[in-house]
Amino acid sequence: MGHLPKLIEDLALILVTGAITTLIFKKIKQPLVLGYIIAGLLVGPHFSITPTVADKENIETLAEIGVIFLLFSLGLEFSFKKLIRVGGASTITAFTEIVFIVTAGYFAGKWMGWSKMDSIFLGGMLASSSTTIIIRAFEEMGVKTKRYANVVFGVLVVEDIVVILLMVLLSTMAVSQQFEGGELLQTVLKLLFFLALWFIMGIFLLPTLLKKAKNLINDETLLILSIGLCLGMVILATKVGFSAELGAFIMGSIFAETTSAEKVEHIIKPVKDLFGAVFFISVGMMIDPAAMIEYKWPVLIVTLLTVFGKLFSTTIGAVLSGQSLKQSVQVGMSMAQIGEFAFIVATLGLNLGVISNFLFPVAVGASAITTFTTPYLIKYSEPFYNSLLRILPQRFVTAIENYSSGAQKIQAESTWKRVLGSYIKIVFINAFILLALSLMAFNVLVPFLNKNIQGNIWPGIVCLVALLGLGAPFLLALMTRKPDSMAYRELWLDEKYSKGPLLIIEVVRIMIGIALIGFWADKLISARASVLLLVPVAIAFLYLFSKRIQRFYQRIEGSFLTNLNARETAALKNNAPEEMLKKAASLRSQLLPWSAGIIDMEVNPNADYIGKTLLELGWREKYGINVAYIKRGQKLIHAPNRYNKLLPYDHAGIIATDEQMQMFKPVFENADVTESENSEIANIVLQKIVVDEYNRLKGLSIRESRIREKTSGLVIGIERGNERILNPDSSTVFEWDDVVWLVVDRNKFKNWQESLGNSA
Known part of the structure; x- marks a missing residue:
């Protein structure tokens, strides 16, 4: 009989043990992660009753692969556009909580006498909450459709990306032992630059590759390709100086913008589950029960800090973001636990050799306790709020509610704000691409040319020509591209007040482009040559070939936008439920200031209202609700x-x-109220307008304005002074400076606005 490698024996042991413990944890309705950790404890070196893993080094290697696939899967679920869709309330809440808890964790570690790195990593471990635990608790309690749940989900999205950035900073600090603000700022800027560069290059290349090879790719090929690209990005990230986890996350987020995202997520799931289980079991193997008993007081302190610190900081963050006191308390009590990222952060510290071994039992102990307390905190959040009302002075509660109302005040976007936003987008994107080209030219192309071309000046000339050739489309766009919007045309026609500032903006960005050309020429040849010859020649070249260059730029931009929006376009054709869920979730987040939401309800086939018109039902008049679709x-x-x-x-x-909704739900006769899974398509958006002389709505009722017919829209709210009118009656008359909220068809709304501008 041949020799059986120890790795196979160890895998059999940990996977069988993991399967048994997870079956038990499923039976008692507890998170599987804790089951895996218990399995690791049973097969680890600190538990002698059961068989023990022999080859620990190989298991640790498999665990590192597990972390890579966990982060790759997180990137697949994340996508950069998902972060953009997160509302301001969730972002403010998340950053307030993270800054507070990371700082509090650091000082708690120092207070307990821990080293600086142990204290810093403790703060990083506390930065995220557990998405798995929160979602499970929300589903069991039936609160996923509550308004505060939308804020919680948004906070979890922001936490994921911030913790990824924290891991990069922690690994940088651990390696360099540099804690100065300048060093950290430089690392953050470098990180953001490479994130944007990898994202842009990925969106250009990956969807095109998948599209070209569509007929050649089956599930097996896609699995091999996705894993290969994931590991390739891991290698690239480590070569640049970042962590392997960051590389895996970035490649996952690039895949998330392609039409193959769901398929990759499906086929990679078994691989992620397998190696993820090995990772969490390896975490359990590092736990020493004796150390957990020895550090019982730190476990208790970290647990109390997590529960009360996160409850307090998240509640304060939600209040600052403009949520009501009740909703803020509910958000705070939902987030008070340690997430799975704590184990990944701790593993990172141990692999780098900069933290102590006792951090693992402390993190696991606190995580286990907060896992069990989370459902009870969510359940009793409303009674706790009612108790607060009895304790807090009425003046204090009134002040918070007034602040919430003021912070959520709806203000229509000004014309100048939209135009400046368009200018900033044009300048930033093209300047970023030109910066990337410059870095590649100076660091890669120049050394290569110096090595292969004789002469002092020729390498610089060749490099400059290459830079101007490759950068011409982006340089011309930086200097001359106009915002393509009705708002820009409105300002340009307003000669008295707007032409001057617009001309200044145009001159400034032309000067930026000329300065960049001069910088290239000076860096590669000489200052005198750049001033006397090369800058004028470059400007003349851009002018003479401007139309061709613009057409080329439009093709590049069109290709990028097509790839970027390919997933939404395909979903629009296929009416994909997940894309509708995203759109409905976006509308729900924007409706939060109105204390309202959009809920998807399925019509019961036995309902007595079937076949009746909405006019006959009169639901708006009876219940104050609106049927959006x-x-x-x-x-x-x-x-x-x-x-x-x-x-x-x-x-x-x-x-x-x-x-x-509580009053209206019985009308649907036990119809299931679910998240908006099959609701919206990409073209349906929430818009707001101000009643002014341009739209000439003043004095017209909603019915008389014919907004519904002109925009396929629905007026769902009016802001009038300090008053909010939700789902107004169609006889409501518009007044000057009313801020009107509409759910509209994006294209028809745009056409309506343009028709108003043309008739003005």
């Missing part, structure tokens, strides 16, 4: 009119507050 099979009726009817198994999007 009706989805019937593959057909979506956006902003249905009063003569539309509901049929069996239709999905209706209902805009309502929690209280209104």
